[in-house]
Amino acid sequence: MALIAKRVGEMGYLFHPRRVDHGIDGHIDLVDPSSSELLNLTLLVQSKASTLPFPDETDQGFRYTCDQRDLDLWLGGNAPVILVLSHPDNDHAWWVDVRDAFSSPAARAARVVYVDKRTQVFDTAAAAGLRAVALPRDTGLYLPAAPIQETLTTNLLEVADWPASLHLARTNARDYPEAGKRLQSSGIRAGGWMLRDGFVISFRDLTEAPLNALCDSDVESHATAEWAESSDLDTQHRFMDLLTRTVQDAHPELRWHKERRHLHFLASQDLRPRLAGKGHGNRGRTVFAPHYSKSDPGRVSYYHHAALRLRFRRLAGQWFAQLEPDYCFTSDGSAESRIADSLLAGIKRLDRHPAVAGWTRMWANHLRGGDDLFSPDRIVAFGDLATVTVDRGIDDRWWGPAPAEATIEDERDLQPTASVDASLIAAGVDADELTLLLTGEDRPPQRPGRASQRSRRPQGGKR
Template structure:
């Protein structure tokens, strides 16, 4: 209904004269911004070469995106419902994030969409900024749904560029509705495989114990350096170097026998498994001066420095990366380090067409004092894994590649007692003529630009 304004004017005789003045239909700024938000979404969808369908009646859904196969032009009949929200500023907004509190009835309506995904797009039409979130995923947890809150990451949830792969994944997780096409361009893929060379022979003798701990205890009672390049199997002790003149002889009952590695490689499945165990023991032995084994986590991690100062090592990329560092995160006492982060590594030795490789899987270990595992280690690890991007994982892989190859300064692989047992080559790479632009589906973060500086920027008090 049009607005009515009464215009009054006093007459000379003291009376009042005048008549109602009726103005036309009014469109407020919010309505205009809402239309501008829809227009922005329409434009972005068209740029992605999909089809936007407006809804004339809005009951919580402003329109839908019908996906089109980018390789064939065929319409997929796959639809994504869209609700648009606009604003000059959103709740909790910073340079990197914000959140949106949804209407309770809207949430109920969206969650009744069945197999059709619903996305919420928050935009600022005057600047062309827009961010999106999948509603069903955001509210899959009943606790989160009760809050009616959706969190947005400005870097990774931009509604711009070609989001086809992500949109198709919402409607068709198995990828049957479209044929992704990679760009024609040269690209070098870096794997997590390191070629490995090893000694030609191993040594074995009858063991006097079946307990690994007893072997270490016997070595510590001897005047010789402790060795970890051994494996106990079926009553025998196997090692990479001669046993004579070492503490290992205390755990044997016969003289050592030298045997070619080929006997294990050409033997049974159990013998090949024994060989893989020996490679793992050699790796731990080579890193004994700088790393520690955690039996519960089943990985090695960088030991703390003597004075708990940070450690940086030269990676295979030529850059130094953090191997150990303490982080100040306590708000009640900023001078106190709340936890220490150690670079950690899981590995697997595999045979590919007769060549042996070490498969690297970087990880992290968190301690409260440089030695004892933090009670919040799992939560710290979850937080850093959420933030990690491809370049950060690559950087950690290159860190361990550099350590295993002996690129560190000074070399952590060589000790005064013995040279390293294993020799590693460079990370295996592959040249391809097609590639997929990572930026189209996930924007780089500051941690990718400066992976050595990655920290954990969440509130640690929530964990206490």
């Protein structure tokens, strides 16, 4: 009883033991976590404690057989009853919603309840579950969010600076392929420009080579602020496009995938793993690496490339780069793998918040660049990931176990489809390595022996 009182107090509720036990040992008064006021909701409690293991007890759970008289009493009234089973000697306790456990005639006849020791722990995590049990079946109750201040980190990377002016000139180039042919004659790599409505536009000086080859009129210069602060949607879209192309040009290690609509890291020269996104307190993440066949360790099954869907947005007058991490899979470091869709489907089923957050930080660090003498200057500079402080939040202690039907549905959603499974198995893919991509291990498992000597750089393609 002392253990129950302690746990109920930690939940923020009130426990009242009864002096005389006639099948009910006490009751719980529920309290609003926001106002600390009583809710006029009550739960009856019956305690069953033992210093010995319960029947069939394992690390996962146990079975308990209820007395018929107790069961008749618990189910015969209008107040909800919970059964608390405990080992007070080692401070362990679990709980059962009696009405739910014995909702069918068959369950009542058997009088046996199975307790899952992982999901039915009687501690602060059970508070929300107790509240749900106490609510009347024919009514609802609104409880405001707890007054907890939280700082939320977004996937919006602040655009900290850009050139004061942008430049434009008329051009006769009808499209990007035609403009590209003009630039090829100069022999100088040129990017960070765009075509729109018969104009070539760039932050770079259009009077200098090689971009001057695209100009068929005098160059005009405009204050960047005119575009950045414009309320005209077309002007905003032009500015978004210019920012995207400028950032892409500043990172020659990234390649645009036209079909997937994302940027991804190019393969390393020797096809060995490469790291990127180094920041304060972390070594970065593996952004390119080979993965070897599970059935044939001497054969590369696929290469993974960290990818990013990048979009610029203006919110409350401030420009941000919206970062959406993605994945790219190739067969030789350049050509897309024939099992790319299956690999993407497999990894997306495993993708969860920690993985997305980790990859978002990696991309933020990479686009921001280092602050040392060896880091190149960027035309467009970035700040930090935007944060939002809120005065309402969710106290993790109030989360209860998910309903059984929801848990089953969630687990079903995590299972790959048969077609995805079959294609990955046939290709010799090791599912554990997909998990490594999500967790951001510094170096995925490598093929033993002379893996790098037998992996040759593919011929042709953009490197």
